[in-house]
Amino acid sequence: MKKVVLLAALTLGISVPAFAADPTVPEEAAPAATWSGFFAGLHAGYGWGSSDLTNSSPPGPPSRTVSLDPSGLFGGVQAGYNWQVGNFVLGAVGDFSIGDMKDSFTNVPPPGPPFTATAEIEWMATLRARAGALVGDQTLVYGHGGLAVAGIRGSWIGSAGGIVGTPWNGTGSDTSLGWVVGAGVEHKFTDRVSVFAEYAYADFGNYTFNDPPPGPDVTFTQDTNVHTVKVGFNIHF
Numbered sequence: 001m002k003k004v005v006l007l008a009a010l011t012l013g014i015s016v017p018a019f020a021a022d023p024t025v026p027e028e029a030a031p032a033a034t035w036s037g038f039f040a041g042l043h044a045g046y047g048w049g050s051s052d053l054t055n056s057s058p059p060g061p062p063s064r065t066v067s068l069d070p071s072g073l074f075g076g077v078q079a080g081y082n083w084q085v086g087n088f089v090l091g092a093v094g095d096f097s098i099g100d101m102k103d104s105f106t107n108v109p110p111p112g113p114p115f116t117a118t119a120e121i122e123w124m125a126t127l128r129a130r131a132g133a134l135v136g137d138q139t140l141v142y143g144h145g146g147l148a149v150a151g152i153r154g155s156w157i158g159s160a161g162g163i164v165g166t167p168w169n170g171t172g173s174d175t176s177l178g179w180v181v182g183a184g185v186e187h188k189f190t191d192r193v194s195v196f197a198e199y200a201y202a203d204f205g206n207y208t209f210n211d212p213p214p215g216p217d218v219t220f221t222q223d224t225n226v227h228t229v230k231v232g233f234n235i236h237f
Contacts, residue, residue, distance in 0.1 A: 034084060034191065035082045035084040035089045035134070035140065035188075035236075036082055036083055036084045037081070037082060037236055037237055038079070038080070038081050038236070038237045039079065039080055039081070039082065039194075039234040039235060039236045039237065040077070040078065040079035040080075040234065040235060040237075041077070041078055041079075041232055041233045041234035041235055042075070042076070042077055042078075042232055042233065043075065043076060043077070043078055043095065043097070043198075043230045043231065043232030043233075044073070044074070044075040044230060044231065044232065045073070045074055045075070045097075045228055045229050045230025045231065046071070046072070046073055046074070046228070046229055046230075047070075047071060047072065047073075047074055047099060047101045047121065047124075047226050047227065047228040047229075048069065048070075048071035048101070048226070048227055049069065049070055049071070049101065049121065049224060049225050049226030049227060050067060050068070050069060050223075050224070050225055050226075051067075051068045051069075051070050051103070051119035051121075051152070051154065051222060051223070051224040051225075052065055052066070052067050052068070052221075052222070052223045052224075053065065053066045053068065053117045053119065053154055053156055053220060053221070053222050054066075054220065054221045054223075055156060055168065055170075055218055055219070055220050056218055056219040056220070056221070057168070057216075057218055062112070064112060066105050066107075066117040066156075068103040068104070068105055068117060068118070068119040069103050070101040070102045070103045070119050070120060070121050070224075070226070071101055071102075071103065072099055072100040072101040072102060073099065073100060074097040074098060074099030074100070074101065074124070074228070074230075075097060075098065075099075076095055076096045076097030076098060077095065077096055078093055078094065078095035078096075078232065078234070079093070079094060079095075080092050080093030080094065080130070082130075087133055087134045088131070088132070088133055088134070089130075089131075089132050089133070089134065089140055089142070090129075090130070090131050091129070091130040091131075092127075092128070092129055092130065093126075093127075093128055093130055093144070094125070094126065094127045094128070095125065095126055096123070096124075096125045097123060097124045097125070097230075098122070098123050099121060099122065099123065099124065101120065101121040101226065102118065102119065102120035102121070103118070103119055103120075104116060104117065104118040104119075105117045105118075113158060113168070114158070115156060115157060115158045115168065116155075116156075116157050117154075117155065117156050117157075118153075118154065118155045118157075119152075119153070119154050119222065119224070120152070120153040120154075121150055121151070121152055121224065121226060122150075122151040122152070122153060123150065123151045124148065124149070124150045124151075124202070124226075124228075125148070125149050125150070126146060126147065126148045126149075126180050126200070126202070127146050127147045128144045128145055128146035128147075128180060129144065129145060129146055130142050130143070130144045131143060131144075137188075138187055138188045138189075139185065139186070139187045139188075140185065140186045140187075141183075141184075141185050142183065142184055142185070142186070143181075143182070143183045144180075144181070144182055144183070144184065144198075144200070145179070145180060145181040145182070146179070146180060147177070147178075147179060147180070148177075148178045148179055148180035148202040148203075148204065149175060149176065149177050149178070149204075150175075150176050150178070150202070150204050150224070150226075151173065151174075151175055151176075152173065152174050152175075152176050152204060152207070152222065152224050153171075153172070153173040154171070154172050154173075154209065154220065154222040155170065155171040155172070156168065156169065156170050156171075156220050157169050157171075168211055168216065168218055169211055170209050170210055170211040170212075170218065170220045171209065172207070172208070172209020172210075172220065172222065173209075174207035174209075174222075176204035176205060176207055176224065177204070177205075178202055178203045178204035178205055178225075179202070179203060180200050180201065180202040180203075181200070181201055182198060182199045182200035182201060183198070183199055184196055184197060184198030184199065185197055185198075186234070188236075191236065192235060192236050192237075193233065193234075193235060193236070194233065194234045194236065195231070195232070195233045195234075196231065196232055196233070196234065197229070197230070197231045198229070198230050198231075198232075199227070199228070199229050200227070200228045200230075201225070201226075201227050201228075202225065202226050202228070203225040204224045204225065204226075205223065205224075206221050206222060206223035206224070207221070207222055208220065208221050208222075209222070
Protein backbone atom coordinates (compact mmCIF):
# COMPACT_ATOMS: atom_id res chain seq x y z
CA MET A 1 0.00 0.00 0.00
CA LYS A 2 2.88 2.38 0.83
CA LYS A 3 4.34 1.75 -2.60
CA VAL A 4 1.01 2.62 -4.29
CA VAL A 5 0.68 5.89 -2.37
CA LEU A 6 4.28 6.84 -3.13
CA LEU A 7 3.84 6.10 -6.83
CA ALA A 8 0.62 8.18 -6.99
CA ALA A 9 2.26 11.14 -5.26
CA LEU A 10 5.27 10.96 -7.56
CA THR A 11 3.01 10.83 -10.63
CA LEU A 12 0.91 13.82 -9.46
CA GLY A 13 4.04 15.83 -8.67
CA ILE A 14 5.30 15.36 -12.21
CA SER A 15 1.96 15.95 -13.98
CA VAL A 16 0.92 19.22 -12.28
CA PRO A 17 4.08 21.21 -13.17
CA ALA A 18 3.97 19.88 -16.72
CA PHE A 19 0.33 21.01 -17.13
CA ALA A 20 1.11 24.45 -15.68
CA ALA A 21 4.09 24.92 -17.99
CA ASP A 22 2.29 23.86 -21.14
CA PRO A 23 -1.40 24.94 -21.06
CA THR A 24 -3.54 23.77 -23.97
CA VAL A 25 -6.55 26.13 -23.47
CA PRO A 26 -6.88 28.26 -26.68
CA GLU A 27 -7.13 32.06 -26.51
CA GLU A 28 -10.61 33.51 -27.13
CA ALA A 29 -11.03 34.98 -30.65
CA ALA A 30 -11.79 38.70 -30.99
CA PRO A 31 -15.51 39.33 -31.62
CA ALA A 32 -16.55 40.24 -35.19
CA ALA A 33 -17.88 43.74 -35.86
CA THR A 34 -21.65 44.04 -35.63
CA TRP A 35 -23.63 46.45 -37.84
CA SER A 36 -27.04 46.32 -36.15
CA GLY A 37 -28.16 49.45 -34.33
CA PHE A 38 -28.49 53.22 -34.59
CA PHE A 39 -25.85 55.48 -36.14
CA ALA A 40 -25.36 59.20 -36.75
CA GLY A 41 -22.66 61.42 -38.21
CA LEU A 42 -21.51 64.24 -40.49
CA HIS A 43 -20.76 64.49 -44.22
CA ALA A 44 -19.40 66.87 -46.88
CA GLY A 45 -19.45 66.67 -50.65
CA TYR A 46 -19.79 68.19 -54.10
CA GLY A 47 -22.84 68.36 -56.35
CA TRP A 48 -23.37 69.15 -60.02
CA GLY A 49 -26.59 69.09 -61.97
CA SER A 50 -28.92 70.49 -64.59
CA SER A 51 -31.64 73.10 -64.11
CA ASP A 52 -33.55 74.03 -67.27
CA LEU A 53 -35.50 77.31 -67.25
CA THR A 54 -38.23 77.77 -69.88
CA ASN A 55 -40.50 80.77 -70.44
CA SER A 56 -44.03 80.41 -71.81
CA SER A 57 -44.04 83.41 -74.20
CA PRO A 58 -45.90 84.58 -76.25
CA PRO A 59 -46.83 87.30 -75.55
CA GLY A 60 -43.45 88.84 -76.19
CA PRO A 61 -40.29 87.08 -77.32
CA PRO A 62 -40.54 83.45 -78.49
CA SER A 63 -40.49 80.71 -75.87
CA ARG A 64 -36.94 79.72 -74.95
CA THR A 65 -35.19 77.19 -72.73
CA VAL A 66 -31.94 78.03 -70.94
CA SER A 67 -29.93 75.06 -69.63
CA LEU A 68 -28.08 75.94 -66.44
CA ASP A 69 -25.57 73.72 -64.59
CA PRO A 70 -25.64 74.53 -60.86
CA SER A 71 -22.68 73.07 -58.96
CA GLY A 72 -20.89 73.56 -55.67
CA LEU A 73 -20.02 72.25 -52.22
CA PHE A 74 -22.41 71.09 -49.50
CA GLY A 75 -22.29 69.60 -46.02
CA GLY A 76 -24.67 68.23 -43.41
CA VAL A 77 -25.75 65.52 -41.01
CA GLN A 78 -27.20 62.01 -41.27
CA ALA A 79 -28.74 59.39 -38.97
CA GLY A 80 -30.22 55.94 -39.42
CA TYR A 81 -30.57 52.34 -38.31
CA ASN A 82 -29.05 49.04 -39.56
CA TRP A 83 -30.25 45.45 -39.34
CA GLN A 84 -27.60 42.77 -39.92
CA VAL A 85 -28.68 39.34 -41.17
CA GLY A 86 -25.60 37.16 -41.66
CA ASN A 87 -23.43 38.87 -44.28
CA PHE A 88 -26.24 41.19 -45.38
CA VAL A 89 -27.12 44.58 -43.90
CA LEU A 90 -30.45 46.35 -44.38
CA GLY A 91 -31.16 49.82 -43.12
CA ALA A 92 -32.79 53.22 -43.34
CA VAL A 93 -31.06 56.61 -43.34
CA GLY A 94 -32.11 60.24 -43.46
CA ASP A 95 -29.86 63.23 -44.13
CA PHE A 96 -29.94 67.01 -44.48
CA SER A 97 -27.41 69.13 -46.39
CA ILE A 98 -26.90 72.86 -46.89
CA GLY A 99 -25.12 73.79 -50.11
CA ASP A 100 -24.03 76.50 -52.51
CA MET A 101 -24.85 74.93 -55.88
CA LYS A 102 -25.70 77.62 -58.45
CA ASP A 103 -25.22 78.82 -62.02
CA SER A 104 -26.24 81.78 -64.19
CA PHE A 105 -26.46 82.72 -67.87
CA THR A 106 -26.58 86.18 -69.46
CA ASN A 107 -28.08 86.49 -72.93
CA VAL A 108 -26.55 89.10 -75.25
CA PRO A 109 -28.65 89.82 -78.36
CA PRO A 110 -28.97 88.60 -80.98
CA PRO A 111 -30.95 86.41 -80.68
CA GLY A 112 -33.68 87.63 -78.35
CA PRO A 113 -33.71 90.42 -75.77
CA PRO A 114 -31.06 90.74 -73.06
CA PHE A 115 -31.78 88.79 -69.87
CA THR A 116 -30.03 86.89 -67.08
CA ALA A 117 -31.25 83.46 -65.89
CA THR A 118 -30.10 81.92 -62.61
CA ALA A 119 -30.63 78.59 -60.84
CA GLU A 120 -29.68 77.57 -57.30
CA ILE A 121 -30.06 74.51 -55.05
CA GLU A 122 -29.96 75.86 -51.51
CA TRP A 123 -30.47 72.68 -49.47
CA MET A 124 -31.30 68.99 -49.89
CA ALA A 125 -32.71 66.23 -47.70
CA THR A 126 -33.32 62.52 -48.33
CA LEU A 127 -35.03 59.56 -46.68
CA ARG A 128 -33.62 56.33 -48.10
CA ALA A 129 -33.53 52.56 -47.72
CA ARG A 130 -30.10 50.88 -47.80
CA ALA A 131 -29.24 47.26 -48.66
CA GLY A 132 -25.78 45.77 -48.98
CA ALA A 133 -23.35 42.93 -48.36
CA LEU A 134 -20.29 42.69 -46.11
CA VAL A 135 -16.80 42.18 -47.49
CA GLY A 136 -15.18 40.67 -44.45
CA ASP A 137 -16.59 41.97 -41.16
CA GLN A 138 -15.61 45.64 -41.44
CA THR A 139 -16.57 46.75 -44.99
CA LEU A 140 -20.11 47.22 -46.32
CA VAL A 141 -20.91 47.73 -50.02
CA TYR A 142 -24.48 48.95 -50.54
CA GLY A 143 -27.09 50.48 -52.80
CA HIS A 144 -29.64 53.05 -51.65
CA GLY A 145 -32.76 54.82 -52.85
CA GLY A 146 -35.83 56.70 -51.71
CA LEU A 147 -37.34 60.16 -51.43
CA ALA A 148 -35.51 63.45 -51.93
CA VAL A 149 -36.54 67.05 -51.31
CA ALA A 150 -34.68 70.28 -52.09
CA GLY A 151 -34.98 74.03 -51.82
CA ILE A 152 -34.64 75.33 -55.40
CA ARG A 153 -34.58 78.94 -56.63
CA GLY A 154 -34.74 80.36 -60.14
CA SER A 155 -34.96 83.73 -61.85
CA TRP A 156 -35.32 85.19 -65.33
CA ILE A 157 -34.53 88.91 -65.26
CA GLY A 158 -35.05 90.87 -68.47
CA SER A 159 -33.96 94.26 -69.66
CA ALA A 160 -36.54 96.28 -67.71
CA GLY A 161 -34.21 97.16 -64.87
CA GLY A 162 -34.56 93.81 -63.13
CA ILE A 163 -37.84 94.82 -61.50
CA VAL A 164 -40.23 91.91 -60.96
CA GLY A 165 -43.58 92.74 -62.52
CA THR A 166 -42.13 94.49 -65.56
CA PRO A 167 -41.46 92.68 -68.87
CA TRP A 168 -40.04 89.89 -68.67
CA ASN A 169 -38.98 89.38 -65.07
CA GLY A 170 -39.77 86.48 -62.80
CA THR A 171 -38.26 84.95 -59.68
CA GLY A 172 -39.41 81.83 -57.89
CA SER A 173 -38.53 79.27 -55.24
CA ASP A 174 -39.94 75.87 -54.42
CA THR A 175 -39.57 72.99 -51.98
CA SER A 176 -39.41 70.31 -54.67
CA LEU A 177 -40.10 66.63 -53.94
CA GLY A 178 -38.35 63.96 -56.00
CA TRP A 179 -36.48 60.65 -55.83
CA VAL A 180 -32.88 59.55 -55.32
CA VAL A 181 -30.79 56.41 -56.09
CA GLY A 182 -27.13 55.58 -55.68
CA ALA A 183 -24.42 53.38 -54.17
CA GLY A 184 -21.73 53.58 -51.54
CA VAL A 185 -19.13 51.84 -49.38
CA GLU A 186 -18.67 52.09 -45.60
CA HIS A 187 -15.77 50.79 -43.51
CA LYS A 188 -15.64 50.28 -39.74
CA PHE A 189 -12.33 51.12 -38.09
CA THR A 190 -13.74 50.14 -34.72
CA ASP A 191 -17.07 48.69 -33.65
CA ARG A 192 -18.33 52.28 -33.09
CA VAL A 193 -16.60 54.41 -35.76
CA SER A 194 -16.95 54.12 -39.55
CA VAL A 195 -16.23 56.23 -42.63
CA PHE A 196 -18.12 56.14 -45.93
CA ALA A 197 -18.07 57.39 -49.52
CA GLU A 198 -21.31 57.65 -51.51
CA TYR A 199 -22.70 58.63 -54.92
CA ALA A 200 -26.32 59.68 -55.55
CA TYR A 201 -28.50 60.94 -58.39
CA ALA A 202 -31.62 62.94 -57.48
CA ASP A 203 -34.42 64.20 -59.74
CA PHE A 204 -36.70 66.94 -58.40
CA GLY A 205 -39.03 67.33 -61.38
CA ASN A 206 -40.22 70.84 -62.24
CA TYR A 207 -42.16 73.74 -60.77
CA THR A 208 -43.47 77.02 -62.20
CA PHE A 209 -43.33 80.70 -61.27
CA ASN A 210 -44.76 83.80 -62.93
CA ASP A 211 -44.01 87.35 -63.97
CA PRO A 212 -46.48 89.03 -61.59
CA PRO A 213 -48.70 92.02 -62.56
CA PRO A 214 -48.34 94.57 -64.01
CA GLY A 215 -46.02 92.51 -66.20
CA PRO A 216 -47.34 90.26 -68.98
CA ASP A 217 -48.79 86.83 -68.21
CA VAL A 218 -45.55 84.86 -68.58
CA THR A 219 -44.93 81.53 -66.82
CA PHE A 220 -41.44 80.20 -66.15
CA THR A 221 -40.78 76.47 -65.61
CA GLN A 222 -37.69 75.15 -63.80
CA ASP A 223 -36.70 71.46 -64.14
CA THR A 224 -33.83 70.30 -61.86
CA ASN A 225 -31.73 67.20 -61.23
CA VAL A 226 -28.38 66.75 -59.48
CA HIS A 227 -25.49 64.30 -59.03
CA THR A 228 -23.67 64.25 -55.69
CA VAL A 229 -20.58 62.61 -54.22
CA LYS A 230 -19.89 62.80 -50.51
CA VAL A 231 -17.70 61.41 -47.75
CA GLY A 232 -18.39 61.29 -44.04
CA PHE A 233 -18.22 59.39 -40.79
CA ASN A 234 -20.72 57.67 -38.50
CA ILE A 235 -20.79 56.87 -34.81
CA HIS A 236 -22.61 53.57 -34.09
CA PHE A 237 -24.62 53.07 -30.90
